[in-house]
Structure formats: C-alpha cells, structure tokens
Amino acid sequence: MIYDIRHVTTYGYESPVSFARCSLRLEPRSGDGQELISHTVDIRPRPADRTVRHDFFGTHTESILIETAHRNLRIDSRSRVSVSRKAPGRTAPSPAWEDVRDLAFEATSLGPSSPIGYVFASPLVPVQRPVSAYASASFPRGCGVFAGAVDLMHRIRTEFKYDPKATVISTPLAEVFEKRRGVCQDFAHVMIAGLRGLGLPAAYVSGYLRTIPPPGKPRLQGADATHAWVSLWCGVEIGWVGFDPTNDILVENDHIVLAVGRDFSDVSPVDGIIVGSRKQKLGVAVDVLLAE
Missing domain, CATH: 3.10.620.30 (C8orf32 fold)
Incomplete structure (x- = not known):
C-alpha cells in the first residue's frame, strides 16, 4: 500500500504572538514494514530557523523558531509512505x-x-x-x-x-x-x-x-x-x-x-512555547488516501 498523507495544523490567536519555538514530529518513520518515500512541511509565517534531530526513540524532530509577529500559524505536512506488514493471527502461539x-x-x-x-x-x-x-x-x-x-x-x-x-x-x-x-x-x-x-x-x-x-x-x-x-x-x-x-x-x-x-x-506531533496573551484556537485536519 502506498499512501498520500496530509496533516494540517493551524493555530489562531486572539492577540499577536511575537515569538514561537515549536517541535514538530511530523515525518513518518521508515522500518518495520514501512518506508518513507517523500516528506515536506510548509510553515507560515516562515521560520527564522529550522533544525532537525532524531530523539532517543529515533523520531525525526524538527525545531522551528518564528520571530515574526503573527496571529495565525499554519503547519502543512505532506508525506508519501509505502506500507507492507503482516501481523500474526489472533490465535498465534507465543511465549508465556x-x-x-x-x-x-x-x-x-x-x-x-x-x-x-x-x-x-x-x-x-x-x-x-x-x-x-x-x-x-x-x-x-x-x-x-x-x-x-x-x-x-x-x-x-x-x-x-x-x-x-x-x-x-x-x-x-x-x-x-x-x-x-x-x-x-x-x-x-x-x-x-x-x-x-x-x-x-x-x-x-x-x-x-x-x-x-x-x-x-x-x-x-x-x-x-x-x-x-x-x-x-x-x-x-x-x-x-x-x-x-x-x-x-x-x-x-x-x-x-x-x-x-x-x-x-x-x-506529540506539534508542541512548543509562544510569547503572547489571551486565547488560542487549534485546528487539525488529516487526510490519508491511497496514492493514485
């Protein structure tokens, strides 16, 4: 199976946010019957800095820094992934x-x-x-x-x-x-x-x-x-x-x-800190479709 995945995260703020530092865990893994074919993340407003690391668990983690004042943040992640795995039957034998x-x-x-x-x-x-x-x-x-x-x-x-x-x-x-x-x-x-x-x-x-x-x-x-x-x-x-x-x-x-x-x-796919006040609204939309 080859899937096209779109994962859009949006934040709306009641008052302008002057600074944001976020960690993104949005890149699907490769291994254990799964292979990442392609992956992109578009972020608006554009970050001043983007750095990538792998955490202890092997997760691809991207740190972003936004220094532009904004009232809306949009993170649009798109991936193509091939999956081929077979689980044991529900009555499969196993050790005690x-x-x-x-x-x-x-x-x-x-x-x-x-x-x-x-x-x-x-x-x-x-x-x-x-x-x-x-x-x-x-x-x-x-x-x-x-x-x-x-x-x-x-x-x-x-x-x-x-x-x-x-x-x-x-x-x-x-x-x-x-x-x-x-x-x-x-x-x-x-x-x-x-x-x-x-x-x-x-x-x-x-x-x-x-x-x-x-x-x-x-x-x-x-x-x-x-x-x-x-x-x-x-x-x-x-x-x-x-x-x-x-x-x-x-x-x-x-x-x-x-x-x-x-x-x-x-x-957590997206977490971090912001400098701002008042309320915020979070929106998440995910589509997982078979690739054409």
Whole structure:
C-alpha cells in the first residue's frame, strides 16, 4: 500500500504572538514494514530557523523558531509512505507472558528498540493497582503473551466507549479508567499501563489510519486525526507487535507509524512555547488516501 498523507495544523490567536519555538514530529518513520518515500512541511509565517534531530526513540524532530509577529500559524505536512506488514493471527502461539516479562528485565541494551525502556511508568502512564488488576484478568498463569494482549485489547474495545467529549489531553489515567470513556490516546494509555503493571514492555505509537476503508469494511475510529495504538514486545523471536485497542485490531497495512515513545508526551506531533496573551484556537485536519 502506498499512501498520500496530509496533516494540517493551524493555530489562531486572539492577540499577536511575537515569538514561537515549536517541535514538530511530523515525518513518518521508515522500518518495520514501512518506508518513507517523500516528506515536506510548509510553515507560515516562515521560520527564522529550522533544525532537525532524531530523539532517543529515533523520531525525526524538527525545531522551528518564528520571530515574526503573527496571529495565525499554519503547519502543512505532506508525506508519501509505502506500507507492507503482516501481523500474526489472533490465535498465534507465543511465549508465556511471565517468560517475556523476565527477559525484558534481563535486557542489557539501552537502545530505542530495547524492551527495558518501556517497562516502567512514564509521565502520562503511571502504574496503578486498579489498572494492573484489570489487565491481569487477561493474563492467567502460563498464558501466551500474544493471546493475553489480544484479550486485553478486545476487552478495552468492548468495555470502554469512544467519546471525544469525555476527555482532554491532560485527563489523568485514573479518571479515564474510572469513566471507561475516551479516545484512542486514552485507550492506548490504559492498555500500556495495564501491561507495564504486569512487567511487560509496551510502547505508545502515534500515527495515521486509512481514511477510506476497503470495500465492505467499516470505517475505523480515529481516522480523521492522528491515531494512537500500542506496541508490545512479545519476546526475542516475535519482537514488537502493534495492537489497536480503539478498534480491536492488530496493526497491519491500515496503520502508518509516525512516532514511538513511552506515552503521548514523547510523540506529540506539534508542541512548543509562544510569547503572547489571551486565547488560542487549534485546528487539525488529516487526510490519508491511497496514492493514485
């Protein structure tokens, strides 16, 4: 599959902003069944400076500096990406989850793909006893790690309600878990917290979903904006596998990876600081279409 992706972020300010410094994480990754073909970002007003780096997790991060006074900021990202990946079947065999847990804690590498970096609590994903207990119901003794994750993903999809009005980015995990409502970011955080509470390494993945589903298939939740899902390390032989608890599906060719981190705070597509006052209005529009 080859996709053309357009991701437009706009900010409108009630009063002029004299200075802005932003970090952009808008370039899709290459690797794990995905290849970036092209990528451009147009920014208005034009930045005085643009620098690029790769963070610890391997995410392409662009820092921009805007010194022109402005009341509107527009960031127009366009990418073409080739995706070809095959997920295991939902009943695929895998090592016992306890063995995977022990192997993760024995890891000696500290690189971005090492499981040890995704075992512990992170800023937006605290390890909390109620969430760990909820996840443990999917992982009886000796259960395969893959089967347990499939079951947990399914339970979140059926027991939590997709409700864009129920939460905001800053809503604490405990409140999301209590309400059983939220969006893809919330469901990914809940699943990650549950897995980490059992000692399993789980990463937060941000990216995109195919906007138009294949013929005869239902439209997926979260296709009009950036999406979020979970990547679980299932042992040395299987490696990292993507789970989408918002839609109860394994990650294959409908998902395009943008960035990977411990939680949303590591992968926010646009963040930064401005010098200004009064209110601001944010707009985000995403289109993911098959390339012609």
